[in-house]
Amino acid sequence: MSKHDDRPVLVVGAGPVGLTAAAELARRGVPVRLVDKAAGPSPLTKALMVWPRTLEVFRGLGAAAYIDKHGLPVHSFRYNSGTDPICDIVFGDRTRPMVIVQPDVEELLREALERDGGTVEWRTELTRLSQDPDGVLATLRGPDGAETTGEFAYVVGGDGASSTVRKAIGVQFTGATYPNLFILADTALDGDLQRDAVHYYCTENGIMVLVPLHNGRFRVFTAGPPGMKPKDLTPEVLQDFVDKRGPGGLRLYDISWQTTFSIHARHAERFRAGRVFLAGDAAHIHSPAGGQGLNTGVTDAHNLAWKLALVHRGAAAPVLLDSYGSERAAVARAVVKQAEVQTKAWMLDKRWQIMLRDVSARLAERTGLFDRFYSPWLAGLTNHYPAGPAVDDSPGGRPSRFRQRNGHLLADPATRESLPVDRYTLLVTLPASGARPAALAELxxxxxxxxxxxxxxxxxxxxxxxxxxxxxxxxxxAPDLGLVHRHLASLAAPAVPARREDLVGEGHSA
Structure with missing residues (x-):
């Protein structure tokens, strides 16, 4: 085992991504500092769709009771062309998402962090960053305006689309912005609308999405005219959008939050520079279509944290960290592509395109394509990682010998929940009459x-x-476990040579 690093990891940004990174590091015994320049948590509901893989991450952090209390299960996505039903994507127990608004997500993550002794340092801003192969120097400006410089083992930038960390390491953020302006509003609603489904209305007047919230309200999402200003979004204007694009017969009142925004499709040219990593919106942003944004950021942080923890404590070599960028970039590309396809499908205006979209969606529902492919993908269960430092490139014998491929999520959720989070697990099946191979003890x-x-x-x-x-x-x-030995050998940290005084202290001859 190599030397344990006792320097903290600095996490910048205390939204869902930074909180996940900090909580996952803290539960593995890694010292961590989590800073945010804001004065405190944001009350804005923002993201709200949490998919099963992300829920699994949260439950692993001890948030099961919180999820049950604050989450609203979503039975289906109901798509309409105008007011005519197109298809109903129904979710089963394995793929069903929950609506949990972002302030609640952040609260459950703060509670998890605090259980392991962590906290958020509010009104604390990163002002300078420099690094060499051995560590990172970061200057932080605290609530009193004073600046202090500290040494950190690593830095994680979970500080959003305008990331200070990303700018500090000179990483480009390339992509494009959709020409349309979009509108969000959380509101009470009178009318007959199923409360366990997300409703999509693709009309000749534009797209309208209505999402139920746990508190009895609805999230309204729609497209606005280019150049629209936030002050132009009056309750009357919002009601007019709902009248023209929704199912009819709905009355909005008591609007608690509303905003206008542009949709971007951008990604960082790389997710890592030396000892500094980017995650979530700091690394990639995309359309909210499909509700993947928060989930992708949280699973970025989850992917990174266990790797940092193993390297930080000296159990794994730094080469393991090389896998973060390639693995999460692959996921981000798939999410951006899917969100772009869905967003463009919402915005179709030619009659033949609309007819083709509607026929294709009905056919996908009828043939079970949504159930077999789309729903599991949305749920985060079919994302997989390419071969690299953390995924072996060998099939491990005949491909038919194993039910799943390397780089894929272990299928059985019950087994997943029972595995340790601080190290790998080798699941070995022995023949009923066979002896335990000596290679297991050696490994x-x-x-x-x-x-x-x-x-x-x-x-x-x-x-x-x-x-x-x-x-x-x-x-x-093979019982000699040659492939597994080879993979672990490539990841294991080199042993630190014993010092002469240590050997003498243990009774060895000088």
Missing amino acids: QSAYGELVRVRTTRGRRFSAVLVRPDHYIAAQDS
């Missing part, structure tokens, strides 16, 4: 700080190496 001895072995009995030998985030790293069908 545990060589990589005990990095992996734990769990055995069961079955028909034939197999070994599945599962990462702390429950993705499959490597698989092996």
